[in-house]
Amino acid sequence: MLINSVEFLVFFPIVLLFLLIMPKSWRIIWMLAAGYFFFMSWSPANVGFLVFTTLTTYFAARYLEKKQSKPIVAVTVIVNIIIILLGKYFNLIPVPVGVSFYTLQALGYVIDIYRKKTAPEKNLLKYALFVSFFPIIQSGPIERSTGLLKQIQKYDEIQLGDLERIRGGLLLIVWGLFQKMVIADRAAILVNKVYGDYSAYGAFEIIIASLMFSVEIYCDFGGYSNIAIGIARIMGFDVMQNFRQPYLATSIKDFWRRWHISLTSWLTDYVYISLGGNRKGQAKKYIFIIIVFAVSGIWHGRAFSFIVWGLLHAIYQIVGDLKTKIFKRTADLKPTGIVKIVKIVVTFMLVNFAWMFFAASGLNAAIDTIKQIFKVTRTSSIFELGLEKGDWIVLILAFVIVLIVDILHEKNISIKALLDKNIFVLRWIVYAAALLVIIIFGIYGVEYDTATFMYAQF
Numbered sequence: 150m151l152i153n154s155v156e157f158l159v160f161f162p163i164v165l166l167f168l169l170i171m172p173k174s175w176r177i178i179w180m181l182a183a184g185y186f187f188f189m190s191w192s193p194a195n196v197g198f199l200v201f202t203t204l205t206t207y208f209a210a211r212y213l214e215k216k217q218s219k220p221i222v223a224v225t226v227i228v229n230i231i232i233i234l235l236g237k238y239f240n241l242i243p244v245p246v247g248v249s250f251y252t253l254q255a256l257g258y259v260i261d262i263y264r265k266k267t268a269p270e271k272n273l274l275k276y277a278l279f280v281s282f283f284p285i286i287q288s289g290p291i292e293r294s295t296g297l298l299k300q301i302q303k304y305d306e307i308q309l310g311d312l313e314r315i316r317g318g319l320l321l322i323v324w325g326l327f328q329k330m331v332i333a334d335r336a337a338i339l340v341n342k343v344y345g346d347y348s349a350y351g352a353f354e355i356i357i358a359s360l361m362f363s364v365e366i367y368c369d370f371g372g373y374s375n376i377a378i379g380i381a382r383i384m385g386f387d388v389m390q391n392f393r394q395p396y397l398a399t400s401i402k403d404f405w406r407r408w409h410i411s412l413t414s415w416l417t418d419y420v421y422i423s424l425g426g427n428r429k430g431q432a433k434k435y436i437f438i439i440i441v442f443a444v445s446g447i448w449h450g451r452a453f454s455f456i457v458w459g460l461l462h463a464i465y466q467i468v469g470d471l472k473t474k475i476f477k478r479t480a481d482l483k484p485t486g487i488v489k490i491v492k493i494v495v496t497f498m499l500v501n502f503a504w505m506f507f508a509a510s511g512l513n514a515a516i517d518t519i520k521q522i523f524k525v526t527r528t529s530s531i532f533e534l535g536l537e538k539g540d541w542i543v544l545i546l547a548f549v550i551v552l553i554v555d556i557l558h559e560k561n562i563s564i565k566a567l568l569d570k571n572i573f574v575l576r577w578i579v580y581a582a583a584l585l586v587i588i589i590f591g592i593y594g595v596e597y598d599t600a601t602f603m604y605a606q607f
Contacts, residue, residue, distance in 0.1 A: 150190035151601055152287065152376055153329055160187070161380065168384060173305040177274050180304075180384075184281035188246065195245035202229055203280045206255040210262040210269040210276075222263050226256055238451040247286040249448060253415055255280050258294040260419050267294045275301050284380040288373050288602055290391040290411035300386050307385040314382055320565055321379030323583050324554075328372030329602070330591030332547045335540055336365040338592070342535040344508055347518040351526035354534060355518060362508040363501045364548055367396065370409070373602045394555040396500075399484050399492035401465040404500060412448075416441050435470075439463045449507070454515045458506040465499055543590050 150156045164183045168176060189196050209225040212218065229252050236244035258279070261267045270276040279298045285291075292298075300307075343350050343358035350358075374391035381388040391410050398404035405413050424437045439460065446459025484492050509515035532538060554564055568576050 150187060152284070152373070152380065153326060153602075156190070165383065169310055176304050177272075177278055177301070180283075181274055181278045181281065184278060184283040184286065187283040188281060188286060191246040192243065195243055198232055198242075198245040198248060199251065199281060201232070202252055202255050203277050205229060206259050206280070207270075207273055207276050209259050211271070213259070213262045214269045217263060219263075222259060225259050229256060238447075247288065250289045250291055251280050251286050253291050253412075254293075257291070257415055257419055258298070260423075261294050267298075270294075270298060270302065272302075282381075282386075284377040284384075284386075285388060288370070288377070289409075290374060290377070290389050291415050292388060292411070296389060297386065304385065309385050311385075314385070317565060318379040318381075318383035320568070320580070321375045321382065323580065323587070325372040325375030325377075325379065326587050326591070327547070327583060328368035328375065328551065330372075330587055330593075332544060332551065333365045333367075333369035333372060334592035335536065335544050335547075336361040336368070338535040338540075340365055340508065344510070344514075344518065347509075347514065347521055349526075350521060351524055351528060352522045353528045355522050357531065357534065359501055359505050359508070362504050363396070363497070364544075366504065366507070367392075368548075368551065369602055394559050396497055397493055397555060397559050398496050398500075399489060400469050400496055401462060401499060402469055404496055405462070405466070412445070416445060420444055435467050438466055442466075452511045454506040454509055454512040457512060457515070458503050461503040461506065465503075547590075 150160065152161075160183075164179075167179055171179060185196065185199075188199055205225055205228060209221055212221055232242070233248055233252060235241040236248065258267075258276075262269050270279070276298070278301050279292075279294065282292070282297060282301075340358050340362045343354050344362075347355065371392045378388045378390070389411055393407040393410065395404055395407040398407050421437055421441045424440060425433060426437065427434055429437075442459040442463035443456055444459075445462075446456040449455045449458075505518060506512070506515040509518055531541065536544065557564060568579060571579070
């Protein structure tokens with residue numbers, strides 16, 4: 150069951166309805182049942198992996214409450230990471246949906262207990278809900294015990310049905326569906342066509358496809374995050390933001406403060422800092438950066454192209470750090486005007502080039518795709534790449550809307566606040582129009598099945 154599917158459109162209102170009418174003391178059990186039902190809708194057999202991660206991390210945390218033990222932390226981390234390795238990288242077990250997300254969430258909790266950043270949750274049901282929280286179990290954001298778990302612990306005290314929260318959540322859901330179905334799934338048609346037969350194309354087509362992949366992955370993953378945050382908000386939970394205008398970043402370091410924020414902060418807190426962070430000298434700092442980005446690449450998939458993608462970002466960040474140290478006088482100056490625009494463009498070009506290794510089916514395919522850029526081949530019409538004229542118009546206009554929204558948010562101008570200023574009728578006309586655009590211009594598969602989210606495979 151996808152959160153953008155017809156099945157979910159039936160599932161979620163039922164979950165919400167019972168939450169609103171049932172006694173508050175039943176909420177945890179009901180949400181836990183909903184989470185496991187959602188998880189098992191993918192593959193009932195895989196529920197054992199979710200239970201295993203939940204129980205091992207729960208009991209490890211309870212032990213660490215009594216006695217700090219690095220071996221317990223190490224064993225807990227290793228046995229859970231082995232499941233990911235056996236499934237994703239060696240194909241020895243079926244890969245549970247969301248395994249990389251809920252495993253990191255649970256392991257972060259154990260490490261927080263060891264570091265005494267939070268107290269262990271004694272109620273197994275509440276902790277199990279933290280691990281299996283269905284809006285985010287498929288593709289994140291990767292929550293923290295200090296965030297989501299604290300809210301679960303007080304869930305029976307929350308007054309549900311707040312119209313302001315519901316409206317804000319629905320707005321995020323509609324916005325996420327717009328990003329996914331109107332933009333990402335439409336861009337994917339072109340990307341899949343060109344990258345699937347890259348040897349038949351040259352510079353023009355591959356550059357267009359690479360730019361479209363940057364659009365696709367942002368609107369696909371960003372769209373999912375917005376839907377997940379919106380669903381959680383309607384049910385009374387505040388889930389962390391996962392994207393913050395990443396393509397308006399002025400450096401690679403800035404990009405990683407904005408892109409997949411939950412994973413970036415997880416790797417920083419539990420890998421980079423655990424290794425030593427900035428405390429062990431400049432040379433080791435750069436080694437740690439390389440390790441962190443290599444881990445990020447491995448986390449995304451077994452193809453070596455993902456590791457190269459990660460290492461490229463490590464190189465970008467190290468070079469950027471060295472440049473900052475060389476030009477220390479101007480490093481602290483906030484870029485403005487044309488300088489800022491140039492920095493944004495350069496950063497996007499670097500990110501876009503790295504995405505080519507992410508988009509390709511493997512390292513050899515990525516290298517061969519890049520080589521095709523320098524070969525003389527027949528240039529196709531832009532309308533021969535899988536999208537017709539009408540699709541291009543919709544895609545361009547829709548992404549311009551995304552850019553405008555990002556620019557407004559960058560200037561701390563809230564779209565929701567702007568809509569709230571309008572009269573009630575006009576505001577709901579805008580909402581209805583947005584939903585109508587999704588229904589009319591959204592991309593649907595066979596029997597109106599929408600495409601899976603890109604990060605569901607990770």
